[in-house]
Amino acid sequence: MIFDYIEIFILTFCEQLITKEEGLVLYEDMILGRFFEDMCAQMYYRGKMFGFVHLYNGQEAVSTGFIKFLKKEDYVVSTYRDHVHALSKGVPAREVMSELFGKATGCCRGQGGSMHMFSKQHNLLGGFAFIGEGIPVATGAAFSSKYRREVLKEPGADEVTLAFFGDGTCNNGQFYECLNMAALWKLPIVFVVENNLWAIGMSHLRATSDPQIWKKGPAFGMPGIHVDGMDVLKVREVAKEAIERARRGEGPTLVECETYRFRGHSLADPDELRDPESVSSLAAEKAHYAGRDPITALKKYLFDNKLASEQELKAIDKKIEELLDEAVEFADESPLPPRSQLLENVFADPKGFGIGPDGKYRCEDPKFTQGTAHV
């Protein structure tokens, strides 16, 4: 199939793919993602963050490569490993950090947490804990933009949706159902598989009958592409094609990005099954991918092609460090959500809480939000 050869085409055309400005934007976004996640680890071990925190170290090329091509109106749907998707999409670092600290100034007012990042302003539709859960949501968002264009005849309704998910998800029923529907209805969606080879401790090869995920696209009538997810420029080329294809109304694409997570599944994961000391073949795996760190690769490209100097990149590093220090300070000083917030946002129309004993809607009583655990 022609799509098997896309990688080769990309390699041939990989000479001057980006301008200096674009290069610096990519670098800054990846550094933001990396430094943010490292800061999360620090804050977690200091007890400022709690619960489940899943870090994205190593996979930055996928998020940056894809999301930096989107317009603000385009949608992104993610999984529990969503901090960096949120940052790439434009959610301010201080809001994400606050959310992780569980403060009222977080992007979801402290109600969602690490796994549930939402932003209406930036069109980030979550943040889902169950794997595969976001894919139907993304398919629906793509459907809504097609509906607005064709049924409601809204001019300029050409939003594209990106659905990010992992290799483990590709064994889940919802994935296949959505591939079918998206291809059938030619929805403007790109299914981005972040194949980091591990679903917690389950190796992709042990769990999957045919581990080549990109092959599942053509089975449903859409192009399936495999790309090196550790190289942001390659990812960008594929992203450009897929997103423009969707925007033109030609339908979905399945992109498998081969990538790797440098840390464990979550900060609570001892990561024993990938421990090089217990399984020697994994030492080679870890070293192999560490050598393909996307940030190092981009740096090298920028230097080799004389697009940026050491000082410029160091200046960006420093800028991001300061941004993050400020974000942590902001989050630290932000207030915890007030008691009254417990009952807010359960419904869009709080009359959903029903009518009280006095015959009036309970939400109309000013003391409604002062109750105990049993509301």
Place this chain on the structure above:
Amino acid sequence: MLRAIRHKNILPAFSAFRAFSSSAKEMTVREALNSALDEEMSADPKVFLMGEEVGEYQGAYKITKGLLDKYGPERVLDTPITEEMALICLLNILQAGFTGIGVGAAYYGLRPVVEFMTFNFSMQAIDHIINSAAKSNYMSAGQISVPIVFRGPNGAAAGVGAQHSQCYAAWYASCPGLKVLSPYSSEDARGLLKAAIRDPDPVVFLENELLYGESFPVSAEVLDSSFCLPIGKAKIEREGKDVTITAFSKMVGYALKAAEILAKEGISAEVINLRSIRPLDRSTINASVRKTNRLVTVEEGFPQHGVGAEICTSVIEESFGYLDAPVERIAGADVPMPYAANLERMAVPQVEDIVRAAKRACYRSVPLAATA
């Protein structure tokens, strides 16, 4: 056989009244579950485990630690992330004797123990838990029995957000054909899990992540490999005469702490550990209420249509004349679980809430909508 019963210096923060003689041996709930699985797998080769990360990872919460090494990958199966498919496959294995309808097909049934990383994920497979497992024996008029156990952590943990914190006791307990168990202590964990595995019907076994590491004293009787607790029998953890407090899982610990506080104020609370949500031990609950004349039900899940609702109704139906005060329900807040730590604390019952409700039931003060 039993891996390690460590003598821990940490004792539970309360002391529960035990019917058997106290012993120096302590066991965590995790060890109790692990040893129960180990013994049942050793006793019956038809028992096997299935779930995400149960094998090589030693279990997402280490409940199945060591079992892959002992029993091999054919009996401890790591599954892909396919809750629904795993169940369809299992149920097909069980009904492999379908062709022998009317010839004791279930006799050839295997006995799977399916682990859900959390019961929230069981929603992906709930069609099969209800429609394939629970209803099969009925629809086939007894020809197909489904001796399967679904186990895993249920309810809220700490800071895990709305999609990881729901309690499923009420949902599963409302379905005929299922048995629903919820252990509290290590003794409960061992006895009820063994009973569940030996049971010919589908059993939903609701554990609690925060209890896995807690240690409880266990007697020699509990440690014996034939130890088993009856399904459908509640346990009176603490005897009292002024108010009955029913609870299950983690809330039993909270209820016991509340009972200590109440005792200092002259209220003697009887704490019932339900152990079995379906079938509910209505006779123990009613006998207790007939003695104390007051009821407080405690649960972590959502209030509407909850376990407490069923218990209150049962008491009103059977012991109305004995009640001296309205029944009280303590449940989680009627909101999806918030992430922020302070909001999460407000959304789950705390010991003070139980104390306050018990006092209300005893007409000792504090109106309903008080600020904590």
